[in-house]
Amino acid sequence: MKTEQGIALVDRDEDGVDRAFREDVLKGLRQRQKAIPARWLYDDAGSQLFEDITDLEEYYPTRAETEILEARGAEFAEHIGKGRVVVEFGSGSSVKTPLLLRAIDPAAYVPLDISGDFLRASAATLAEKFPAIDVHPVEADFMREVALPEEVLPLKKLGFFPGSTIGNMVPRTAVDLLRSMRATLGAEEGELPLLLIGMDLVKDPKVLEAAYDDARGVTGEFNLNLARRINRELGGTIPVDALRHKAPWNDDFARIEMHLEATRDIGFEVAGQRFTMTQGETIHTENSHKFTRRSANTLLLAGGWTPRMRWTDSEDRFSVILAEATEKRDAP
Template sequence: MRDERAAAGRPDVDAEFLRDVLDGLDRPQKALLPKYFYDEEGSRLFDQICELPEYYVTRTELAILRDRAGELDGLVPDGAALVEPGAGSSVKVRILLDAMPSLSACVPLDISGEHLHASAARLAEDYPALDVRPVVGDFTTGIDLPDGLDETPKLLFFPGSTIGNFDPEEAGALLAAMRGVPGVVGLVIGVDLRKDPERLVAAYDDPQGVTAAFNLNLLTRMNRELGTDFDADAFRHEARWNDGDSRIEMHLVSTCEQVVSLDGARFDFAAGESIHTENSHKFSIESFGELAASAGWRSGRAWTDPERLFSVHLLTPG
């Protein structure tokens, strides 16, 4: 347990990051927000995860997009902007850009500024006729857009089943916020589907250890940026299937009794106690359609791969 109140704040650290970590470690089930995975090293490791043979999500979604992106051309007004919250390396968005030559602008948004600007520079070089306008920010707290695009029609692109990282109430709120973006005409969103739990666990606990490194990097980041004293060697990565909540959970499990300090607070860990770092909810086509409808969207089309591992949905404002 936390045995004293933390200092009000420190000028040398990100106050929001500090507050979120203090709050998360003070819970009965210690937890951290997955958005903090994505420093430069975390973003690099996630790109590696997307290439792993066990991680079917990326290659399956890419195949669906390549097969179906051409159907989007003509459904979106000429001169529209493509907005991608949580853009990362902007690999998948290129399929849409190639299929929709009438787009006028691309707005990638991401919390990792260095990674974002590098990928945006590559997009600008490869698509010289496109106005590429990256925005550094946390889309979970609001989708900020560059000046001058308020009246421009916008197609949102949210791949990777990132929506599954949020609890149902949070996911509904995020979808509603996307529905409220000025000028939005549609949302193309990737949604992972329920399947054999063994296959799911393998995708989030690869034998190469890349996902483990990605999870453990969060401890390294907190030590560097917040001054925590985590011993990363005293924690191990674990992926768990929670059938009742239809989700994969990622945890960092303490391998021994230990104490971690942060900003004047101490947090006790028992051997086997975990920090819950991420959820990845899995849906059926129908259950996601119901979630989208509750947030003001109407299901247009839903595309899947032959094995029905993954789905891509085109939603329109309801």
Template sequence: MADADEFEGAGDFARDVRAGLAQAQKVIPARWLYDRRGSEIFEAITDLADYYPTRTEVAILVDFAGDVADAVGPGRAVIEFGSGSSTKTPLLLRAVAPAAYVPVDISGAFLRASAGALAADFPGLAVHPVEGDFTRRFALPALGAPWLGFFPGSTIGNLTPAAAVDLLRGWGGLLGAGSWLLIGFDLAKDSGVLEAAYDDSEGVTAAFNLNLLARINRELAGTVRLSDFRHLALWNAAASRVEMHLEALRDTAFEAAGQRFSMRAGETIHTENSHKWTLDAVRLMGRAAGWTPVTSREDAQGWFSLQLWRRDAGGMQP
């Protein structure tokens, strides 16, 4: 078995895997789902018939982008927390006439590929990719333009409400007074719709979740047998969230990041939460994080909300 010290170069990934798999309820943070392969699979998920968030948000953005541009004005530097969607990001950039575009993502390979594709589509736009974990502190490029943050999708739902407030408060301090934030929230709805979206009939979401185990094998000298696990998506009504787990189908043992772990049949590794919100909770969260909710747009079914918030001089600082 490889020694744990050999994986110090793997940094936070190795530490999170060792710590998470040592817990009674095993857990690995959702950000590690997004290596290049994971990001590619997630892009495929967004095209699935069962996965409503992307097409719903795109339709809202088509209708809302002009109002966003009128509110924030031209010449802002757009910072996107997560590599740009090939569909959503161009809609915003065409509307707001930005001075620069700054995508931030933990997956360097996927970040560079998506930033390169976007730069080709917008040849006059300065693109400054930043490789890093946007849930932690990082440095902004000095561009001399006011900021517009963009956080589409439902990624904010991966965090608990308290952690989401902390993150949004930190972004307010990072972007500064006078900045704006355009952010997506997946709203509470029928549990059957939600479970189908996170456990699609084509098995793409299952492949996305299981890729985390394949990544452990690739990067951390893991010996996980993927056939020992299955994807599991559960609606937790008390916490208003969909939970993704990897469930052991049989007793199994494996190595990862220089340590040995065992699991009994039926035990799970908790890999992701996706909280679903009410509009009142969304606005309360914004205010608690020092942002002023200015306007929003929802689809006709009330499934998704795009919120436009402003950071005023009196906003709470991190």
């Protein structure tokens, strides 16, 4: 077993503030429709809250994807083969990642995540479970191309992106991410990298809205944690008690939208800049796009990946797709 402390690639200023976080927040709050990229929901507290969400009765995606990973392990091994390096875009789940590692017997495991403490804790847990697999955690923003540890560069790669996180992005951003994944994974000795990716499916809006606005309010706390993080890390004065969580289905764009809605007129500062919100105005914090077979394939192809295999759970709620990198001369 080899567990490293992780390679920190996050750009911080002299006060330890993540420059990209500050830039995205300030830019998003200046827009007519205020919006902050969903990746900033996942600090350590947000990551733990999301783990709690995955255990909720209403939140079906984790159970559905886990069912696929448990049932199709032999097929994954057949189509992926042994000896690849698993590069997971996002810190590994205590449930889903071990299922894949057991199925395909990888040469090494490289989790990438922007939340360093959560990343290292998850990597240490997996290293204990799999002492024969070298674990190389890398703290980085995987939305951009990431330099992988030298130890794994000569080896064949499998990207792993479970949870339908790709659905959190508008199509343009999702395509950019898929292309950056292709660049991160590279190719060795003519071996094109593979990508195993989860994509949630279009279904009854009532089921979807319940999954993102649970009765216990855990998803609401997850959303509100973003405001608390802004206050803590960016010197914000957002009155969190004047915000509430909303998660409506937008049929035109086939997505659930998460918003923080002002329950009264408010004013606040972030990083020394002044902002206001009127009652009913929202900060758009997350999209969760849902896919058909056609829209999933179209997105992957646009991002430089050719779908090869597709699996769904027993209730056709969720899909896991194995794609191969498109050769560069054929890429869109």
